Amino acid sequence: MGTMMIARTRDLLANSLVYATLDAGLSTLSSGESLPLDVIASRLRRHARITVLTGAGISAASGVPTFRGAEGLWKQFRAEELATPEAFARDPRLVWEWYDWRRRRIAACRPNGGHDVLAVWSRRFPSFTLITQNVDGLHERAGTRGVLRMHGSIWEVACWSGCAGSPARWTDEAVPLSEIPPHCIYCGGLIRPGVVWFGEALDPEIVAKCLEATRCDVFLTIGTSAVVYPAASLIEEARRRGAYTVEINLEPTPASAFVDVAVQGSAEQVLADIDRRLEQG
Ligand code: NAD
Ligand code: ZN
Numbered sequence: 001m002g003t004m005m006i007a008r009t010r011d012l013l014a015n016s017l018v019y020a021t022l023d024a025g026l027s028t029l030s031s032g033e034s035l036p037l038d039v040i041a042s043r044l045r046r047h048a049r050i051t052v053l054t055g056a057g058i059s060a061a062s063g064v065p066t067f068r069g070a071e072g073l074w075k076q077f078r079a080e081e082l083a084t085p086e087a088f089a090r091d092p093r094l095v096w097e098w099y100d101w102r103r104r105r106i107a108a109c110r111p112n113g114g115h116d117v118l119a120v121w122s123r124r125f126p127s128f129t130l131i132t133q134n135v136d137g138l139h140e141r142a143g144t145r146g147v148l149r150m151h152g153s154i155w156e157v158a159c160w161s162g163c164a165g166s167p168a169r170w171t172d173e174a175v176p177l178s179e180i181p182p183h184c185i186y187c188g189g190l191i192r193p194g195v196v197w198f199g200e201a202l203d204p205e206i207v208a209k210c211l212e213a214t215r216c217d218v219f220l221t222i223g224t225s226a227v228v229y230p231a232a233s234l235i236e237e238a239r240r241r242g243a244y245t246v247e248i249n250l251e252p253t254p255a256s257a258f259v260d261v262a263v264q265g266s267a268e269q270v271l272a273d274i275d276r277r278l279e280q281g
Pocket of ligand 2: 166
């Protein structure tokens with residue numbers, strides 16, 4: 001039954017029906033046809049196993065710059081030039097100045113309505129997993145249960161040389177940092193941000209949990225450019241395993257072509273619209 005609707009939705013998107021104002025755009029579908037947001041809400045309402053993957057776009061409305069947006073640049077550098085072990089080895093002060101700037105910026109931000117809806121869902125649905133590529137901690141601050149952080153946290157640090165006395169990572173929320181670059185309290189050497197940089201391996205335990213979570217009934221990918229791997233491959237994996245896949249993003253991404261429904265709109269608005277439908281039962 002759902003299949004025809006899904007096909008229609010995909011066809012409409014392929015014909016580049018842009019949901020400029022979401023409701024107006026959707027209401028142009030013929031009556032009696034299930035609307036995409038209604039379909040998404042009814043899928044969620046079945047208390048299915050739900051997995052959500054978020055990227056920088058979910059935090060954009062909070063004022064946290066995305067990497068690929070206009071504000072993603074810091075000084076003249078692109079993120080890819082700073083978020084690598086090579087960049088840190090070359091110039092730890094420069095990399096820490098950037099992290100200190102981001103930490104100050106994020107500390108001044110609050111979770112937005114999109115984070116709030118997902119936090120409510122994490123308590124409402126018995127089988128709900130939130131995977132995030134974000135390092136800002138805003139899902140946790142919104143009260144989301146059991147967040148799987150693929151790329152670590154900007155509020156954690158680790159010893160750069162991994163000295164014997166130090167834990168793998170520890171929390172350091174000092175804003176601004178008392179010294180740049182900061183030093184290891186265990187060995188006096190340099191510390192590094194507790195995030196996964198480009199070219200670094202992800203924590204295998206977290207990857208295993210993320211892969212396990214692709215075994216679900218509904219998989220939503222929200223505010224991610226779907227170009228950073230292996231996060232992006234989770235969407236493909238969920239689809240391969242038969243999940244109903246939904247994308248919510250301001251613009252089309254490589255994932256738009258293969259998800260069941262690609263909703264073009266802001267995460268905070270679309271999540272509020274879906275949540276309203278859930279509340280109405
Ligand atoms: P990205 O910067 O590559 O892409 C952001 C995506 O969000 C884009 O596709 C954009 O169209 C979309 N977007 C922007 N505003 C939106 C909104 N209001 N609603 C819906 N979509 C919106 O980010 P990414 O895909 O997460 O991947 C890049 C890497 O950057 C990740 O590894 C992540 O760790 C890191 N990062 C994290 C943060 C953070 O913690 N907040 C911020 C920037 C980058
Ligand atoms: Zn150390």
